[in-house]
Amino acid sequence: MSVNHLILYTLLTFSLSFPATSAINYNVINLSPNTPGGIRFTKEIGIPFTKKIMRTINDFIWSTLFQQNTPADRKPLDCVNVYIVEFDGAEGVQWGSYNINVSSIFLNGYEGDLKWKFTSLFYHEMTHCFQWDGEGRAPLNLVEGVADYAKLKAGYAQQGYAARGQGDRWDQGYDFTARFLEYCDGIVPGFVAKLNKKMRHNFDVIYFKELTGKNVDRLWKEYKAKYGK
Numbered sequence: 001m002s003v004n005h006l007i008l009y010t011l012l013t014f015s016l017s018f019p020a021t022s023a024i025n026y027n028v029i030n031l032s033p034n035t036p037g038g039i040r041f042t043k044e045i046g047i048p049f050t051k052k053i054m055r056t057i058n059d060f061i062w063s064t065l066f067q068q069n070t071p072a073d074r075k076p077l078d079c080v081n082v083y084i085v086e087f088d089g090a091e092g093v094q095w096g097s098y099n100i101n102v103s104s105i106f107l108n109g110y111e112g113d114l115k116w117k118f119t120s121l122f123y124h125e126m127t128h129c130f131q132w133d134g135e136g137r138a139p140l141n142l143v144e145g146v147a148d149y150a151k152l153k154a155g156y157a158q159q160g161y162a163a164r165g166q167g168d169r170w171d172q173g174y175d176f177t178a179r180f181l182e183y184c185d186g187i188v189p190g191f192v193a194k195l196n197k198k199m200r201h202n203f204d205v206i207y208f209k210e211l212t213g214k215n216v217d218r219l220w221k222e223y224k225a226k227y228g229k
């Protein structure tokens with residue numbers, strides 16, 4: 001083995017043991033291909049586009065949203081599965097750690113740029129796959145708030161998304177909680193990433209104080225005062 005070969009060998013071994021990007025498989029299955037929404041999925045979105053945005057969003061979640069630079073920091077997943085399926089009452093639902101169901105009824109009924117809306121939905125649902133929730137102890141509305149914060153941070157907040165300062169409680173959920181998390185991130189850069197890291201095995205509302213020096217009720221009051229509502 002020459003020196004050059006040794007170097008090449010070392011580089012190869014290194015890149016194999018530390019994959020630069022995701023080693024996660026994205027599986028997309030249209031289970032209702034003959035329904036109006038399933039047909040619209042094939043025509044306007046398609047499986048290749050879905051897999052492409054999943055990779056982009058996955059990288060965004062690791063590098064920007066949660067700032068998890070080593071595999072040991074990340075949720076260990078091998079795959080994320082997407083099913084286009086007929087169900088009513090929600091745009092999409094994430095389940096069993098690594099599955100996302102998207103409603104073909106929602107896809108059929110949506111008026112506007114469907115690819116954009118689909119991408120926005122995926123920022124939310126994929127965040128559920130990769131976020132920590134204190135092993136189930138974090139408030140559900142905080143978990144939803146973090147998922148909606150991903151949309152905001154990525155520039156995919158939909159029309160009608162809460163404005164800064166809106167809401168009655170920090171744990172109201174979704175876009176209301178996301179706006180509050182945005183405020184906390186303004187006080188402590190990387191707040192959401194740090195909070196997520198703390199939520200790996202447990203949850204305690206004291207985490208807000210540990211990260212910002214102020215308890216969550218005080219933060220909420222100052223947030224509301226800042227935006228005059």
Ligand SMILES: *[C@@H]1O[C@H](CO)[C@@H](O)[C@H](O)[C@H]1NC(C)=O
Nearest residue numbers: 031083085087093094095101
């Ligand atoms: C998602 O769709 C699959 C396939 O139809 C189904 O087996 C599963 O129960 C659905 N999950 C939820 C949470 O609705």
Ligand SMILES: [Zn+2]
Nearest residue numbers: 124128144147
């Ligand atoms: Zn959700």
